[in-house]
Amino acid sequence: MNPDLFLADLEAKPAALADLAAALDAEDPFAGLPEGIDRVLFLGMGSSRFAAGVAALRMRAAGVNAWAEYASAAATFPPDPRTLVVPISATGGSRETLDAVERYAGGASLLMALTNTPGSPITEAANLVVPMHAREERGGVACRSYQHTLALLLALESRLTGAGRNVPALVRRAAEATTDLLERRDDWLPRVLELLDGPHGVYMIAPTERLSSAEQSALMIRECPRRPSDACETGDWAHVDVYLTKTLSYRALLFPGSRYDEQAMDWVRERGSTIVTVGGEVKDAAAAVRYAHDDDPDVRLLTETLVAELVAATWWSAQ
Known part of the structure; x- marks a missing residue:
């Protein structure tokens, strides 16, 4: 962990958000999801769980059966073919999240990993991998990856609810807001x-x-x-x-x-x-x-x- 590199990571937020908006414009990261999902289960720790908790609340308010769980919980929803399990880890190596994934790997549930590290362990059992596009956080602190997790979960909410929200436009407005605070x-x-x-x-x-x-x-x-x-x-x-x-x-x-x-x-x-x-x-x-x-x-x-x-x-x- 390095304070100077952490500050540099913060100053690079607008550019990283621009990358994310462009990626969302170019391709729907959730295009591989099947129809008929009955439940969404988010698994994560720390910043990942913070973001997932708000996303799950929003989805429930829109009529989607969604829940955010500590990945370290000894038990939660059992595997089910109509449950989408979303493990979230910026590094792709959070021990608790990987342990939770083991309960669903190779089973009935669809696994969709959300990570900032392509090829990391969390991707190995996943049916679908969604990259965060947050760039490397050289300061050692999850700051951009937290922001990008939220944005991608808003995009998932829009897809599952059929809201048709223009998330790339929202991400660009957030980049402008971030730039304003920095400047x-x-x-x-x-x-x-x-x-x-x-x-x-x-x-x-x-x-x-x-x-x-x-x-x-x-x-x-x-x-x-x-x-x-x-x-x-x-x-x-x-x-x-x-x-x-x-x-x-x-x-x-x-x-x-x-x-x-x-x-x-x-x-x-x-x-x-x-x-x-x-x-x-x-x-x-x-x-x-x-x-x-x-x-x-x-x-x-x-x-x-x-x-x-x-x-x-x-x-x-x-x-």
Whole structure:
């Protein structure tokens, strides 16, 4: 792991997204899927599971029987010819995911591997392999691969639901949003660093529909500068993390969009906690980071973790 290469990986996001959009324009990566899929089961760990959790929620909301499981779970759905099993691993070598694949390899279920590493072990038993097109992450941190996983799962959602969403256009809008944040970082990043730099870590709050943004952001703070960080769903925050505001110098990134944003902010005001919002304005937040196309929730989903990633890269480099 290398902080300078991690920053370079972040700066290469727009170009990698352009590659992904072009690949999606050129070919449907899911063209090999059969008709009559009854269930989709995502298997992964870490960032892969974060992305899959949001994708499964979206699919269920659209009427698709989808579930995201820890690959390390001892048991989950049994093999079935109408179940599409999607193991996700950027490296293609996650031990837990490979172990989970063994339960389905050569069986009744269709295996579709999603990976950033062609020819990796996860592809060996797969009936279909979908490349992430995220390029090599030389910094050793899953950042572009997480973003590309989300984009590809949105494309899978569109195919399975028949929504006909123009995902390549969405990916290009996310590239523009990412470019905007990168090019203007000197305007917003110093203030965000100052506000979040406290003695008790950084917390992340996001609505259920974009919970992966909070989970991935917290992981970046833990993995790179190795500072305390955790994620919470916005509505659940009033039942779970609100207690921290009473005893800690509580500092958080809030990804707005939940009907319960104001409920959380009531406690923040009462206890003098520090909130920075990403992609929207919330009354009494200490600062707001805005960017191009942040009025589109799907662009937010694909873009907003960059704020925490750049915070993590800066703190990491300063160590």
